[in-house]
Amino acid sequence: MVWDTPEDRGVWNVPYVSHAYLVGGAALRGPLGEGPVFDHAHLDPDMAFCAQARDKGLFLHVTNRRHFGHLVVTNGFNSSGRGHPELWERPRNPWDWDQQYLHPNHSRIFQDQLLQQPCPDVFQFPLFSGHFGRELREEAELHGGWAEHHEVLSRSVPLSALQLDLVLQGALRELLPPIARRLFPGYAPKVRTVLSSVVRYDPAPSGHAPSGPAPSAPARPSATISLSVTLSPPRPQPDGGSRDCHRIGDNGDIEDIGDIIGDIGDLALLMDQ
Numbered sequence: 001m002v003w004d005t006p007e008d009r010g011v012w013n014v015p016y017v018s019h020a021y022l023v024g025g026a027a028l029r030g031p032l033g034e035g036p037v038f039d040h041a042h043l044d045p046d047m048a049f050c051a052q053a054r055d056k057g058l059f060l061h062v063t064n065r066r067h068f069g070h071l072v073v074t075n076g077f078n079s080s081g082r083g084h085p086e087l088w089e090r091p092r093n094p095w096d097w098d099q100q101y102l103h104p105n106h107s108r109i110f111q112d113q114l115l116q117q118p119c120p121d122v123f124q125f126p127l128f129s130g131h132f133g134r135e136l137r138e139e140a141e142l143h144g145g146w147a148e149h150h151e152v153l154s155r156s157v158p159l160s161a162l163q164l165d166l167v168l169q170g171a172l173r174e175l176l177p178p179i180a181r182r183l184f185p186g187y188a189p190k191v192r193t194v195l196s197s198v199v200r201y202d203p204a205p206s207g208h209a210p211s212g213p214a215p216s217a218p219a220r221p222s223a224t225i226s227l228s229v230t231l232s233p234p235r236p237q238p239d240g241g242s243r244d245c246h247r248i249g250d251n252g253d254i255e256d257i258g259d260i261i262g263d264i265g266d267l268a269l270l271m272d273q
Contacts, residue, residue, distance in 0.1 A: 027053075082142075088163070143161060228262075
């Protein structure tokens with residue numbers, strides 16, 4: 001049974017229960033204690049149990065008047081080589097994943113005025129939790145294999161190498177369209193990412209020049225919208241620590257782990273011009 005709203009509370013008489021159920025001790029010591037209850041010549045064990053209970057006049061029912069917990073899907077759970085295997089579990093257990101990895105106020109960014117606009121067409125709002133930022137960062141460090149990134153003084157690990165690209169793309173496909181529709185009325189977004197990476201910035205210590213060859217100029221993302229998620233606490237940096245706003249050359253400070261910054265990419269700028 002599925003309840004559409006939390007207000008749908010009550011008790012429902014049903015002919016069949018399975019998977020997880022509570023049985024009163026009096027029933028076990030009484031009607032159900034008289035011989036085997038899961039054996040039947042023509043029925044599976046779960047249906048045999050329910051048939052025995054009905055025949056003996058026991059009231060089978062479903063209730064949501066009290067919260068007893070919920071079931072989780074454990075098939076396919078893989079902890080091999082992973083420090084935080086729950087990060088991969090959203091397709092199987094979305095409710096648990098959202099409770100752990102989404103910001104508590106992610107659904108209230110408009111009601112509580114949590115959405116900021118540091119410069120035109122650049123939006124900042126809380127989406128993920130501190131757990132998400134810390135654990136994704138640790139998984140990238142555990143995996144290793146950092147490669148040169150297109151931005152200055154940075155290295156990256158593709159989410160596809162962590163096998164997290166489809167997991168996070170599915171989350172964004174569900175979470176971002178309602179926000180985009182509020183910001184841009186009439187726009188029907190179809191979330192699709194072609195390049196997603198965990199990026200590690202390694203600025204040179206203050207007063208020291210970076211070692212190695214001079215880095216190339218940072219490239220702007222060739223995308224309709226570029227999204228950046230903070231994975232570590234912000235640190236005051238004389239030469240960094242902010243996100244460039246391409247359209248006016250301004251920048252916006254990133255405040256908290258899990259904050260997301262969305263800005264217009266090169267493709268949208270070319271279309272705008």
